[in-house]
Amino acid sequence: MSSTEMSKILELFDNIKADKYPLEKYNSIGKRGIYRLDGYEKASGVAKYTIDVQLPGMLYARFLTSPYPHAEIKSMDTSKAEALQGVRAILRYDDPELPPVADLGGHEPSSEPVLKKVAHFQGEEVGAIVAADSEEIAEHALALIEVEWEKRPFVLDAEEALLPGAPLANPESYPDGNLYSEITSIEKYGDVEKGFVEADKIIEFKFRQGLNTWIGPERPCGIFKWNGDCPEVWVKQQRPHICKRVIASWFGGIPMNKIQIHCLYQGASFGGWSQMPWNMGGHYCAAVLAKRTGRAVKWLFSRREDFYGGEMDEGVYYYKVGTKLDGTITAIKAGSVVSNQVLPFFGFVKHFHENTKIPHIYGKTEAVQVNKGPTVPTRCEQNSNCHSFTLVFNHVADALGLDPVEVALKNDGADGHDMIWLNSRKADMGFPVRDSLKECIEKGKAAIGWDDKWHLPGTKRLPNGKMHGLGFTWTHEWEDSAGSSEMAIRIERNDGTATILGCRADIGVNAETAYCQVAADELGMRIQDVHYRPQIDAGFFAMTPDSSTNMSVNGFAIRNAARLLKRKILEAATSPRGKTPLGSAPPAFPGKKPEELDIKESIIYEKANPSNRRTLAEFADYSGAMGPIGSPRGEPGSTGEQCVRNPLTAPLFDYAWQIQVGAYAGARLRLCRQAHFMEVEVDTETGGVDVVQVVTVNDVGKVINWEGCEGQQYGGAYMGVGRGRSEEVVHDPMTGVMLNGNLLNYKIPTMLDIGHINTILVETGMGYGPYGLVGIGEDVATIIPALIGPAVHNAIGKWVDGYPMTPDKVLKALGKA
């Protein structure tokens, strides 16, 4: 395919220009106080999650897990477990009915063993799964399984895994070494050596990123039930459509139309297990066990087992930066060695290209297998990019004695070009020409009092004895928006309310209410007349909540569906209704054309004569005998005459779909920015870091649901502070055993861990989504962890070279440990 052809395809499939069809007036869109759809259910305790589901006779299944970080099962005796009362079935790795591999989920079709015999990390599900009358009995049975393990040497550290003679962490997949050589990622723009020659100063530094994880409040679980040969499946997954596709590939093939999926409320996973190539393994085992026992089977992980999945950026990162004395960066060369990262192509210096005028950039990501659990993008794959961005700008500012805000503004741009070029592109594409970064910075600086409070690093001791620090960072407001979405709307009989159809995972970002806001404004309906319950396998699958795409992909689908439906309603309102061979009823608005009508407040009316009106309920008609109009065999009505059976109006329904390439293909320039500020106090005796204040400013282009956007800001700030300051999954270097797989020893933030959060939203209209919006869900939680670094540096005048910034690392930077 030629590049011209590719460009045409990108143009066709991607909305790379400004939205040309905004509404003239917004009623519920952008309005505060819209009643959230899931609010009462979640507050009152009736909201049902997969783990809450109990079915008659349901069995509970739990996996055997490896006690060793690297070991092979040589033999296994399950006889004692099988004899335990209440155990109904045990599925073993050597079961003759298990295929060598199956599609077990992940982003794309996968080929994974259902039950492995070799464990590559301590805690891995291997060897057997037990189904019993209760989870407790299943757990007891697991303890009775006798396994002869052949222990293998293991390695936990990415750089150690690269040393000559290092143990092979996974010889089954990587027999030649621990480096994933075939997927080493290179990012290259310009000529970095040329850039270093042009520089006045060269800065070099490195940092180490520890392993953190998501902690889904609801444990990973699922239920598989056979209704004859039709599977009915409850999934705790962000991608119900992938679950259905995967299940259809099992047991020689199951027709899609026989599979029913329930995707109930999700006790959040922030990406998490939904992306693992084995994430449907539990369902496969449950399907086999359910078939053998004739019972529904719920499989579960223990709370500890949830901790074995991790965020994907654990590793070591090196940087060499060339800069002019005024803060203009000329070149960045960086390298990283990361653990168990299966998607290194995301890179970690892309933001410099996407977001600045820096002409010369080089990044190399080496991904290495170690004997820890699998990793996936957690909240977002942009995590290491945010660290790179934050640290490079702040190191440059520190080395030159400049305000980091000024360094940011000096380098803002896109694709190696400056803001003049970027502004002309905004105009070309039809966007408003606004300086998003400047607007974000001005608001953020004013909110935190930057001009009064900022100081040179390590220079301000507070009356309480602690050192005061201010930090700043920024990047683009990303959403990666590659995806497709199918959504439909129908007008209900009897009351004319609208129901949105589209199966998706509700992860709590209140997107469902936002879709209703879009549909209501586009249809001309009252917000309370539109409802969406996405848990139903309705035959349409909306885009998953991944990649901050709730509004940028699904927003288009629901908007387009609403526009099509509105046109259909107005056409129906001006056409004969209830047509049969015997005749038809006259139009609801005789003699009118669709363009002479409109809908407002859920009422169809004639624009030139608003008193000529019908409510949508009247027009949709009520569910009568559902018989044919004027049938001579019709039942007598109450008056004794032949009745006209309802409804007269055809079903009012329409759908739309949206497919777009998104940002990864490089089709889009990043126009919207975000800026964040943090105030800390550091105790130089204990190394403790108090986060006093966070100001988070996001240019989301256009706000649809205020409370939803703000929720992602303060919620992201909390998660970010946790990940940056206290959260680390720790393994014992001697045994390879995870030491803190629980919520007592893995420290996520409490209410008291941030003093104050100030959330500010900017609306420049420069997003590629409908109405000029851009997503927000992943941004704040992903960039805030990095911000702790410059804030602590500003306080103590020393760089802490590791995340999370636990007291021991702060004390080490101070030379006290």
Next chain:
Amino acid sequence: MSPPNKRNPISEEEINLVVNGDLYKLRVQSNWILQYVLHDELGLIGTKELCSEGACGACTVIIDGRPVLSCMVLAMECDGKSIETIEGIARANHPLIEAYVQHSCMQCGYCTPGFIVTAKALLDKNPKPTEEEVKEVLAGNLCRCGTYPQHTKAVLAAANNLQRRLKI
């Protein structure tokens, strides 16, 4: 949960629980925790299991007026006690429920009932708490989505509503 296991004998006992004002006579095993009994045996699914070791507050219920982590209490210990769960609080139309919705205190919502039950216990004892007192009490409840800032606002708003109701 299965009947007692003959090879691993666990004693059983009949207990009386008053849950949200309703009397239940239950036969429970000695190792059953209260959270399990409420959630699985009585179907009161708002009492959530999250950490299972007293670290997160998601399973909080009110026993004889005190907020208690139901994952840390054996059901047998509760014989004769009066227990209030989120379902009872909602059924009573406590202003906390509406305040939590109005302030969008939930995201994934899994931990939300635990917060409300904890807050209810606070308001029962201290109908006019300060912001600091609310934070102090709710600090034991974990929310991975980070909804924390809204809870304080909602609890203070609910306290105001309660005061207004009392005056009426």
